[in-house]
Amino acid sequence: MKKIRKLPLSDLIFALISFSAAFVVLTLIFSTIIVLYNESSLAIHKFGILNFIFTVDWDPVNEVFGAAASLYGTLVTTVLSLILAIPLALGIAIFLTEISPHILKTPIGIAIEMLAAIPSIIYGMWGLFTLAPIMAEYVEPMLQKTLGQVPVIGILFQGDPQGIDLFTASVILAIMIVPFITSIARDSLNLTPNIMKESAYALGATKWEVVKDIMIPYAKLGIYGGIVLALGRALGETMAVAFVLGNNHQITTSLFDAAATITVTLANEFTEADTDIYLSSLFYLALILFVLSFVILAVAKFFLLKAERGYSR
Amino acid sequence: MNTKDIYKESPIVKRRKLISFFALSLSTAAAIFGLFWLVFILFDVLRHGIQGINWELFTEDPAPPGIPGGGLRNAFVGQLEIVFFATIMGVPLGILAGTFIAEYARGTKFAKTVSILSDIMVSVPSIVVGTFIYAILVKPIGHINLGGVVAVGFLSAIIAIIFGGILGFIVNKLFSIKNPATGRFINLLITLSSVLFGLFSFLYLMPKLVDKIQGFNGWAGAAALAFIMIPVVLRTTEDMLSLVPWTLREAAFALGASYFRVIKDIVYRAAATGILTGVILSISRVAGETAPLLFTSFNNSYFTMNMNEPIASLTVTIFNYAMGPYEDWHTKAWAASFVITFFILIVTILSRVIISWKYKG
Numbered sequence: 001m002k003k004i005r006k007l008p009l010s011d012l013i014f015a016l017i018s019f020s021a022a023f024v025v026l027t028l029i030f031s032t033i034i035v036l037y038n039e040s041s042l043a044i045h046k047f048g049i050l051n052f053i054f055t056v057d058w059d060p061v062n063e064v065f066g067a068a069a070s071l072y073g074t075l076v077t078t079v080l081s082l083i084l085a086i087p088l089a090l091g092i093a094i095f096l097t098e099i100s101p102h103i104l105k106t107p108i109g110i111a112i113e114m115l116a117a118i119p120s121i122i123y124g125m126w127g128l129f130t131l132a133p134i135m136a137e138y139v140e141p142m143l144q145k146t147l148g149q150v151p152v153i154g155i156l157f158q159g160d161p162q163g164i165d166l167f168t169a170s171v172i173l174a175i176m177i178v179p180f181i182t183s184i185a186r187d188s189l190n191l192t193p194n195i196m197k198e199s200a201y202a203l204g205a206t207k208w209e210v211v212k213d214i215m216i217p218y219a220k221l222g223i224y225g226g227i228v229l230a231l232g233r234a235l236g237e238t239m240a241v242a243f244v245l246g247n248n249h250q251i252t253t254s255l256f257d258a259a260a261t262i263t264v265t266l267a268n269e270f271t272e273a274d275t276d277i278y279l280s281s282l283f284y285l286a287l288i289l290f291v292l293s294f295v296i297l298a299v300a301k302f303f304l305l306k307a308e309r310g311y312s313r
Numbered sequence: 314m315n316t317k318d319i320y321k322e323s324p325i326v327k328r329r330k331l332i333s334f335f336a337l338s339l340s341t342a343a344a345i346f347g348l349f350w351l352v353f354i355l356f357d358v359l360r361h362g363i364q365g366i367n368w369e370l371f372t373e374d375p376a377p378p379g380i381p382g383g384g385l386r387n388a389f390v391g392q393l394e395i396v397f398f399a400t401i402m403g404v405p406l407g408i409l410a411g412t413f414i415a416e417y418a419r420g421t422k423f424a425k426t427v428s429i430l431s432d433i434m435v436s437v438p439s440i441v442v443g444t445f446i447y448a449i450l451v452k453p454i455g456h457i458n459l460g461g462v463v464a465v466g467f468l469s470a471i472i473a474i475i476f477g478g479i480l481g482f483i484v485n486k487l488f489s490i491k492n493p494a495t496g497r498f499i500n501l502l503i504t505l506s507s508v509l510f511g512l513f514s515f516l517y518l519m520p521k522l523v524d525k526i527q528g529f530n531g532w533a534g535a536a537a538l539a540f541i542m543i544p545v546v547l548r549t550t551e552d553m554l555s556l557v558p559w560t561l562r563e564a565a566f567a568l569g570a571s572y573f574r575v576i577k578d579i580v581y582r583a584a585a586t587g588i589l590t591g592v593i594l595s596i597s598r599v600a601g602e603t604a605p606l607l608f609t610s611f612n613n614s615y616f617t618m619n620m621n622e623p624i625a626s627l628t629v630t631i632f633n634y635a636m637g638p639y640e641d642w643h644t645k646a647w648a649a650s651f652v653i654t655f656f657i658l659i660v661t662i663l664s665r666v667i668i669s670w671k672y673k674g
Contacts (some may be wrong), residue, residue: 008571009500015417015572017474021409022418022427024467025543029430032445039448091343099337100344110665112347115354117661119601121628122358122650125635129643130357175350182347208333229436236438238604239632263440263604270444270608286444290437297433305429 033290040284042277052284058249058265060273065281067288069249073259074289076166077241078234080255081173086227088174089181094211096182097189109186116179124243127172128164132244135171136163140256143167158254164246167255172240177230184229188222188307189215221307228300232293238263262289355654362651365644374616381641385649387616391625394618395531395610396600399538404592405471406539407546414547415554416576428551431544442540443605450533451609464536465518473511477503531620534610538599545598549591553584556672586671590664597660601653603628627653 037044047055047065055066096109140161148157192215200210216223246258247268262285273279322330369384376383414424450464481503557580565575581588611623612633627649634646 008573009497009504011571011573013500013504013573014576015413018409018413018417020470021406022413022423024406025410025431025547026427028540028543029434031449032441035445035448036441039444039452088343088347091340092347094337094340095344099341106669108344108348110662111351112344114658114661115347115351117597117657118354118654119603119628119657121601121603121631122354122654125631125646125650126354126357128635129361175354178347206329206333208336209329212336232436236436236440238438238440239628242632243635263438266440266444267604267607270447271611283444283448286441290441293436293438293441294433297436301429301432 033287033294036283036287036290040280040287042280043284046277047281047284052281053288056249056251058260060269060275060278063275063277065278065284067262067285069251070260070262070265070285071288072251073166073245073261073264074235076255076259077170077173077245077261078231080166080170081177081234082227082231084170084174085178085181085230089178089226089230090185090223092178092182093185093189096186097215098207098211109183112182113179115175116183120176120237120239123172123176123240127168127240128243131172132163132168134163135165135168136161140165140167144256155253156255159252159256161256162258164244164258165254165256166245166252166259168244169241169259169261170255172244173234173237176237176240177234180230180233181223181226184226184304185219185223188219188226191222192218219307221303221310225300225303225307228296228303232297232300235296236263236289236293238267242267262286355658358647358651358654361644361647362654365648366651370645370648375614375645378637378642379639385625385627385630385645387613388625388627388630388649390616390618391531391610391613392600392627394620395534395538395606395624395626396596398532398535398620399542399599400592400596402468402471402535403539403542403595404546405474407543407595408550408588408592409474410543411547411550412554412576415551416572416580419555428548431547434544435548438604439537439541439602440604440607442537443608446533446537446540446605447608450536451529462519464532466515469511469515469518472514473507476510477507480507529609529611529623531610531622531624534606534624534626535620537605537609538602541599541602541605542595545595546591549594550584550588553587553591554580556587557583586667590668590671593660593664597657597664601628601657603632607632 043052043065052065053067053071055064056068057064057066058069059065092112096105096112100108140157140163144157144161148154196214196218197210200214205213241261242264245260245264247260247264248258249260249265250257252259266282266286266289269278270282273282369382371384371389372386373382373384374386410427414427418424481500484499484503561579561583562575565579566572570578606626606629610626610629612629613623613625617624631646631649631653634642634649637643
């Protein structure tokens with residue numbers, strides 16, 4: 001494209017206005033990290049970085065704060081929800097690209113994406129009033145009877161199932177992130193050139209072999225991107241988790257215990273923080289969450305861009 | 314003769330077929346399982362929500378805690394107000410920035426940076442946005458409210474842009490200017506007057522807003538939602554503008570139109586449906602946000618339209634009511650959830666239908 005050399009005044013003005021809008025957007029993004037750092041500087045100076053991350057205590061009375069419990073909760077819910085969501089989401093994506101009758105593809109695709117449109121507060125409420133009782137009544141005791149008896153992983157299923165715990169939170173998160181993985185995986189799978197699929201069929205491959213050996217390797221980068229994007233989403237989810245996690249600052253081995261994530265801690269305690277160091281520590285948590293999700297989302301974006309470039313070649 | 318009889322299936326082929334059948338059945342089951350959750354959630358919201366829907370829900374303010382009756386008028390009005398101001402702040406900024414990176418800065422490093430960063434910002438945890446807005450618009454009580462000053466400056470800039478746009482439009486409609494020199498002069502006058510107008514609105518709004526705002530306030534809630542809308546609107550605008558064929562612009566350039574005119578009369582017109590749909594989608598996205606409102610607009614159990622005060626929103630009310638101890642509160646929370654969920658679903662489906670009708674058909 002050629003640059004237009006002489007700009008009329010109206011152009012100059014409009015270019016200037018739209019440039020300042022773009023500049024404001026950039027400034028907003030950068031000022032987020034600066035402001036968060038500035039607000040948390042008190043806690044950063046008092047607790048340091050590694051010390052803060054590895055301290056389990058969260059004691060507003062004695063003004064000792066550490067992120068370990070919140071980080072642990074965030075980590076466990078995110079990883080568990082990914083473990084639950086990935087197979088389901090990939091299965092749906094394969095169904096939508098290869099199995100579903102043509103006429104059903106769009107309605108089912110939209111229906112799955114509707115899961116992403118439901119506000120997280122609805123998930124939270126539904127989780128608290130409907131899913132948690134079901135979990136406590138049926139699913140968790142059942143898991144205890146089966147997986148709980150297995151020697152090593154049995155530790156994960158100890159305790160008295162209440163429904164308000166890490167496991168329920170992860171299940172809700174998994175439902176929430178399925179549409180993100182599904183829609184990106186479906187789009188990537190759809191981009192597999194027909195000629196490659198046809199060649200494989202001509203060699204006598206079954207449909208599953210085509211999916212497994214041709215389409216998934218081809219769509220690999222896109223699928224990774226979708227998964228990492230979902231990871232970033234799960235990390236920052238607040239309301240859905242806030243209802244069913246119980247805001248309990250402890251590190252537990254059992255999935256059937258109440259816990260806290262960074263987001264839940266922020267949501268529950270931000271308005272209650274009465275001392276400067278308390279508030280500053282909360283900002284510190286927000287900063288950690290921001291940096292963490294920013295990096296993860298950047299990685300996701302990297303995969304997706306790379307995938308895009310690969311497909312267009 | 315049957316084709317099956319031509320060759321005998323070896324056990325290996327049989328096994329492969331069986332595996333294929335099994336795997337594909339599993340993935341069909343996954344799709345059914347996924348749909349099951351959607352139906353489960355929607356049905357549950359419908360079942361519980363419908364019991365709480367009545368006329369009083371929309372027309373009455375909440376009764377004192379524990380006493381049945383009353384409604385959520387304050388939350389409905391507050392929600393509308395917050396989302397309205399968020400839209401006013403976020404949409405023009407998003408569209409303008411999107412226009413800049415898709416048109417004037419097309420293909421440059423700057424455009425790519427903004428585009429990628431906004432893509433990341435679309436998915437950044439909304440609660441972090443809440444903490445950021447809290448730090449700049451809620452926390453500074455007593456000493457100089459720098460964030461407030463910036464926000465008012467920002468607001469007056471938008472007012473100035475809108476004012477200039479309207480003025481230019483009126484002048485264009487009333488007088489047809491042939492002489493380019495006069496045209497330029499008049500453009501300059503319009504610009505100067507809108508800059509002055511913006512300055513005056515800044516000076517006028519400053520004492521009205523910044524000094525009056527104490528702690529949690531509706532403006533902060535609207536700003537937080539606007540923050541979330543901006544990247545969404547920006548990316549949609551960028552995508553929709555790049556869908557407009559470059560030849561269309563060239564045709565207009567060939568007629569001697571300035572780039573501004575091309576954008577205004579050709580590109581925007583061609584991309585209008587797409588941009589509008591993006592705006593609607595971004596509104597429906599922020600309409601269900603709770604986390605950024607928790608400590609910006611906070612909550613208010615009384616009816617208020619004053620954005621300088623804490624203001625109730627549907628989502629925060631749902632959170633508080635659902636966590637609360639009263640049965641009546643739970644019913645109301647479900648009813649509010651019902652309203653918000655089906656509003657968002659209908660808007661989302663409608664805009665998807667519009668997009669597919671416009672861009673695929």
